[in-house]
Each structure stands twice: as C-alpha cells, then as structure tokens.
Amino acid sequence: MTTSLNSFETAGKANIEEAITEAITEARTTCEQDGSDSTGCAVAWDIVEELQAEKADQHQAKQKKTSLENYCDTHPDSVECLIYDV
Numbered sequence: 001m002t003t004s005l006n007s008f009e010t011a012g013k014a015n016i017e018e019a020i021t022e023a024i025t026e027a028r029t030t031c032e033q034d035g036s037d038s039t040g041c042a043v044a045w046d047i048v049e050e051l052q053a054e055k056a057d058q059h060q061a062k063q064k065k066t067s068l069e070n071y072c073d074t075h076p077d078s079v080e081c082l083i084y085d086v
Contacts, residue, residue, distance in 0.1 A: 016055045023048045 027044035034040045065073075072081035 016051065016058065020048065020051045020055065023051055 027041070027048050030044040031041040068080065072078070075081060
C-alpha cells in the first residue's frame with residue numbers, strides 16, 4: 001500500500017470526496033493484492049473510515065453554528081465578537 005492517511009489529510013475540505021474515492025480504490029487494490037485478511041487491507045479500510053468520519057464531522061460542524069457565530073462571521077469587529085487573551 002503506497003498511500004497513507006497523512007497524504008489524505010492535506011486534501012482539505014474541497015477535496016474530501018476525491019480523497020475518499022481514491023482511498024476506496026486504494027483499499028480495494030490492497031485487499032486484492034494482499035488478501036482480505038491482511039493487515040494492509042485492514043489499514044486501508046481504516047483510512048477510508050477515518051476520511052468518511054472527517055467528512056461527517058465537517059458537515060456537522062457547518063450545521064451547528066449558533067446565531068452569534070453567524071453574526072460574528074459577517075461582523076468580526078463588533079464588540080460581541082471580540083476575543084481577548086488573558
């Protein structure tokens with residue numbers, strides 16, 4: 001298996017679908033070559049699972065913004081949105 005999770009971590013939000021598709025292809029290839037009971041096969045499918053979980057987390061984080069967070073996105077300099085380091 002030539003691909004690792006680290007190479008997919010740099011894919012970013014826009015390319016997560018592409019990374020998942022590539023990871024699935026890599027997992028299938030690895031399982032065909034090494035056998036479905038091999039460690040490499042298990043690792044390859046773990047990478048697919050991690051990428052899918054990351055996509056779900058990103059989607060969920062997008063939906064959970066409060067009205068204050070939405071306001072601060074459009075008005076970052078307002079008093080309500082200032083963050084102080086103490």
